Amino acid sequence: MDHYRRPTPSCAPGAITVDTAEVLSLKAHKPDLLLIDVWALLLRTEPGFGSEWLPTEVHLSLPDAIWLPNVGLGAPQPLVAEWFITQLNAKTGGNRDRALVFFCVADCWMSWNAAVRARELGYRQVYWYRDGTSGWQEAGQRLAPLSPEPIDG
Numbered sequence: 001m002d003h004y005r006r007p008t009p010s011c012a013p014g015a016i017t018v019d020t021a022e023v024l025s026l027k028a029h030k031p032d033l034l035l036i037d038v039w040a041l042l043l044r045t046e047p048g049f050g051s052e053w054l055p056t057e058v059h060l061s062l063p064d065a066i067w068l069p070n071v072g073l074g075a076p077q078p079l080v081a082e083w084f085i086t087q088l089n090a091k092t093g094g095n096r097d098r099a100l101v102f103f104c105v106a107d108c109w110m111s112w113n114a115a116v117r118a119r120e121l122g123y124r125q126v127y128w129y130r131d132g133t134s135g136w137q138e139a140g141q142r143l144a145p146l147s148p149e150p151i152d153g
Contacts, residue, residue: 008130012112014119015102015128020139023062023101023129033099034091037061037133038114041069041148043080051079053148060143062103062136066091067148071117072102072110083151084114085121096122103129 010017018026026033039061042054053069061067070076071084092098100118104111115128129135137143 008107008109008112010130012115012128015115015126018101018127018129019131020129020135020141023127023136024141026099026101026127027064030099033101035062035065035101035103036114037065037067037146038072038102038104038110039067039069039133040073040110043070043077043151045077045079051151053151058145059147061133061146063142063144065103065146067146068114069148070110072104072108072112072114074109074113079151084117087149088118088121088123092123097124099125099127101127101129103132105132106130106134108132 039059041056043051044054045051059067068084068087070080073080076084092100100123102111102115102118111128111130111132115126118126131138133143
């Protein structure tokens with residue numbers, strides 16, 4: 001639960017495990033593909049203040065991805081768990097057939113957890129990019145700066 005940077009299995013239940021070449025192919029053939037980075041980020045939550053992601057160093061990710069921090073933690077805060085559902089619904093327009101690729105970095109359970117949760121929510125085209133940004137960069141692909149989706153508002 002606390003140590004999400006550990007070796008992962010070769011597949012995630014209900015999801016299709018893909019490598020870099022397959023992600024590139026999906027991007028080319030599925031124009032509505034949604035790339036979802038789940039890298040963790042500190043969250044500030046205070047009564048009367050609200051919640052916001054705390055600034056961090058520049059986060060590099062796959063071009064055209066969205067960043068939904070912390071949704072892949074072993075036990076996300078209730079606020080984050082609900083936000084994940086809301087974000088998936090908003091980003092897909094409620095279309096449970098929209099292709100979703102979850103990723104983080106290599107040897108990270110957060111993307112595995114997020115992919116499994118998306119399947120449990122009824123999404124049918126769920127892909128798990130096990131190597132994430134590590135594999136993308138190792139394959140010579142360009143990474144781009146990415147900001148997290150707002151937690152409030």
